[in-house]
Amino acid sequence: MNEPVLDIVGLAVDLGGREVLSEVDLRLRPGELVGLIGPNGAGKTTLLRTALGLIPPRRGTVAVHGRTAKQAQGSVGYVPQRHEFAWDFPISVAKAVATGRTHLTGLLGRRTEQDRTAVDAAITRVGMDDLRTRPVGELSGGQRQRVLVARALALQPRLLLLDEPFTGIDAPTQELLSGLLTELRDEGVAVLMTTHDLAAATTLCSRLCLLNRTVVADGEPAALADTDIWLRTFGLDRAEQLLRSLGVSR
Amino acid sequence: MNAVVDLLAGPWEYDFWRRALLVALLSGLVCGVVGTHVVLRGMAFIGDAVAHAVFPGIATAFVLGSNLVIGGAVAGVVTALLIAVVAQNRRLKEDSVIGIFFAAAFGLGIVILSAAPGYGGSLESFLFGSILGISDGDVVSVAVIGAILLLATGVLNGRLVAATLDREQARAVGLPVFWLDLALYVMVTLAIVISLQAVGNVLVLALLVTPAAAARLLTDRLGVMMLLAPVIGAGGSVLGLYLSYAFDLAAGGLIVLSLTGIFVLCWLFAPRHGLLRRTRRSQSTSDGLHGALVEVKS
Numbered sequence: 001m002n003e004p005v006l007d008i009v010g011l012a013v014d015l016g017g018r019e020v021l022s023e024v025d026l027r028l029r030p031g032e033l034v035g036l037i038g039p040n041g042a043g044k045t046t047l048l049r050t051a052l053g054l055i056p057p058r059r060g061t062v063a064v065h066g067r068t069a070k071q072a073q074g075s076v077g078y079v080p081q082r083h084e085f086a087w088d089f090p091i092s093v094a095k096a097v098a099t100g101r102t103h104l105t106g107l108l109g110r111r112t113e114q115d116r117t118a119v120d121a122a123i124t125r126v127g128m129d130d131l132r133t134r135p136v137g138e139l140s141g142g143q144r145q146r147v148l149v150a151r152a153l154a155l156q157p158r159l160l161l162l163d164e165p166f167t168g169i170d171a172p173t174q175e176l177l178s179g180l181l182t183e184l185r186d187e188g189v190a191v192l193m194t195t196h197d198l199a200a201a202t203t204l205c206s207r208l209c210l211l212n213r214t215v216v217a218d219g220e221p222a223a224l225a226d227t228d229i230w231l232r233t234f235g236l237d238r239a240e241q242l243l244r245s246l247g248v249s250r
Numbered sequence: 251m252n253a254v255v256d257l258l259a260g261p262w263e264y265d266f267w268r269r270a271l272l273v274a275l276l277s278g279l280v281c282g283v284v285g286t287h288v289v290l291r292g293m294a295f296i297g298d299a300v301a302h303a304v305f306p307g308i309a310t311a312f313v314l315g316s317n318l319v320i321g322g323a324v325a326g327v328v329t330a331l332l333i334a335v336v337a338q339n340r341r342l343k344e345d346s347v348i349g350i351f352f353a354a355a356f357g358l359g360i361v362i363l364s365a366a367p368g369y370g371g372s373l374e375s376f377l378f379g380s381i382l383g384i385s386d387g388d389v390v391s392v393a394v395i396g397a398i399l400l401l402a403t404g405v406l407n408g409r410l411v412a413a414t415l416d417r418e419q420a421r422a423v424g425l426p427v428f429w430l431d432l433a434l435y436v437m438v439t440l441a442i443v444i445s446l447q448a449v450g451n452v453l454v455l456a457l458l459v460t461p462a463a464a465a466r467l468l469t470d471r472l473g474v475m476m477l478l479a480p481v482i483g484a485g486g487s488v489l490g491l492y493l494s495y496a497f498d499l500a501a502g503g504l505i506v507l508s509l510t511g512i513f514v515l516c517w518l519f520a521p522r523h524g525l526l527r528r529t530r531r532s533q534s535t536s537d538g539l540h541g542a543l544v545e546v547k548s
Contacts, residue, residue, distance in 0.1 A: 102411070
């Protein structure tokens with residue numbers, strides 16, 4: 001039961017001939033909610049994409065449910081950054097959420113009862129029941145984020161990866177999302193999310209992983225009070241600002 | 251009244267007219283469906299490139315006396331592949347690569363065609379269409395390929411939508427995005443090839459883009475758009491053909507102008523996104539604001 005859902009060992013990744021990640025170890029067990037924190041360009045998105053099998057590792061291994069990332073494709077829930085999605089596409093909320101299961105449908109795209117149930121449940125979980133038929137182009141930023149989360153949940157994943165889910169969303173959505181991620185954690189889903197919102201991450205996550213090209217620190221938020229760790233992750237200026245926001249003084 | 255009946259029924263006694271009407275109808279229908287994906291992906295420029303790229307293939311087939319449709323399809327697919335490969339070089343943006351290749355393909359087509367006797371006449375019919383000179387064999391090719399295309403769209407629709415909507419997520423769940431792109435390019439190529447005889451190489455883009463764009467203005471639902479676009483495409487093509495009969499003017503040009511007319515009407519009068527509706531809405535908003543201000547003052 002407590003087998004790791006995501007097991008990254010000694011990972012190194014190159015992008016365009018430049019080493020972006022090296023010696024990364026990260027393990028997620030069922031029911032863990034882990035925040036991936038680090039400055040811009042630290043390799044957070046690259047780490048998620050590697051876990052999804054979108055980038056081949058140069059060294060090291062990525063195991064998802066004991067299989068390679070490539071083999072596990074299609075079972076992992078993924079919430080990419082909002083700008084990846086073509087919001088001007090003429091499609092309703094419900095249909096957009098259903099595209100999360102397109103790869104499971106037959107060639108003619110026929111949806112089964114199971115597809116419909118999963119999609120309906122996902123829409124309900126993000127509180128979008130009354131907006132099911134709304135074209136996605138007419139949604140606010142927070143509502144759009146909910147659509148992306150619902151699309152990932154429609155897969156009923158045991159591993160959920162989110163890229164900056166808290167960036168640029170309204171307070172109600174922030175609250176809903178925090179509650180939802182906590183629920184998922186309690187149901188035994190392993191959740192890994194990148195975020196810039198350190199305060200939210202500290203209260204929400206059971207573990208924080210500080211990343212800057214490699215894992216600088218990994219542990220419960222309370223155990224990461226050592227200012228040195230933050231300095232190494234973010235550099236002097238930014239670290240001081242962050243620590244102040246957390247109420248930690250040097 | 252009689253004049254209208256004459257106009258509508260008159261041309262039916264001619265075989266060439268019946269063939270032309272059938273091809274116009276089918277081209278409009280198929281291009282409307284395939285064009286929906288072109289418009290939603292924002293790949294109109296690629297459509298233009300493919301339209302030019304099929305030209306050397308058609309010219310070669312014409313010179314060799316073989317099937318024009320097959321020749322055009324081969325050239326279109328080869329060019330699409332070349333573009334995909336050369337665009338891997340990150341120093342050049344894809345649009346530059348496309349620009350280079352479609353101009354080159356067009357140049358090659360003209361050179362090949364100039365080797366054939368009667369160069370001027372055949373060039374003109376390729377560039378501007380010759381819908382009244384279509385053979386029975388052509389009609390059969392158009393019908394068969396059109397049917398295959400509609401079937402392919404039906405089969406691939408869900409996956410194409412997922413890939414257009416969010417490539418990153420589509421890749422992440424393991425959808426074969428590259429192959430879907432390629433399939434769409436091939437489908438665009440075939441739709442263009444079967445429509446070339448109706449409107450010609452230069453104007454075929456209108457058949458692909460205009461009906462789908464007009465349909466997009468009328469609806470926010472993909473399913474409705476995929477029904478409206480072929481209806482507009484087929485309707486506009488048939489209208490253009492009748493106008494050509496009535497006024498004895500170039501059919502290809504009138505088909506395109508009819509489609510453009512429909513697009514302009516949609517742009518002006520579309521229920522939610524039309525110009526008039528938007529103007530009226532912004533007026534009523536400013537009225538509302540004004541009203542509110544007056545209330546605050548008093």
